[in-house]
Amino acid sequence: MTNQEIAEDLLSRFGENVSAFEEPWGLLTFTTNRQNIITLLDYLNKHETFRFKFLTDLTGIHLPDNQGAEFGVIYHLHSLENNVRIRIKVFLSQDDLHIPTASTVHACANWMERETYDFFGIIFDGHPKLIRILNIEEMDYFPMRKEYPLEDATRQDKIDALFGR
Template identity: 65%
Template sequence: MLTNQEVAEDLVKKYGADVFDFEDPFDLLTLSTTREQIVPMLGYLKAHASFQITFLTDITGVHYPDSPGQEFCVVYHAHSWVHNFRVRIKVFLAEADLHIPTAIPVHACANWMERETFDFFGIIFDGHPKLIRILNMEDMDYHPMRKQYPLEDGTRQDKVDALFGR
């Protein structure tokens, strides 16, 4: 049984200051890295002789408009079927420079997941063979999952959090 501690220590040894913000919410190892290291790290975990984190479960994006310099986050979930071990890797990006290398060379299934993330958040995956919208129509000129596009009329008063003591 692989422990979070083991994998975290190994990654710190290999990547040093490029891995940070270790957490384990609900026992799932969560860490952050830089965009330069993310694809090598996925490759390293995949090729690792004992970890064998070979399966990329999911890629998705999150928008944090209130954290300057780290407005966007790309979240990778990977899974080792040998050890039943999951890891979550985050890469924070600044809104001014939304570029991150594509993970397709390591995991072919990243293709559509990256297209989906691009479609909804506008994050550009460098080196992606066909980075076009996937679920929304192609002539859309905005990325709808960003927080600046509210779902409802902003002037609506009946759902103001203050009324409910929040």
């Protein structure tokens, strides 16, 4: 089973709802939309040949300069039988950070979605218990968003030459 075979199968099944196919370091990567992500995950899980039954990772990404698609949810799937991995990306606008929960297809998505919500503020609709998992409930911000300066510009004790600048 090759990346080409998987891509062709997905294109024939989902058409324009899957796009931006690439293979960085041999890992088939493509993009879909939030309306089709659960159908796509279910299809890959139940496919008689592909059998992508293991959701290795689910996480978020914040790209503040990506106008209209500032946040992404990234899914890593593994077919243990075929020893093949793929990555699926879904991009969301910062004005509408909702995406359906994948816990209906992969039970392990439950905790991964809670972590992604906790750090990025992405809301997984239909999640059984979408609350913070690592940070305190009273926290009113999401620490992995690129909304904060990396350094304190008011510090006077840093010598840039010591940091390779």
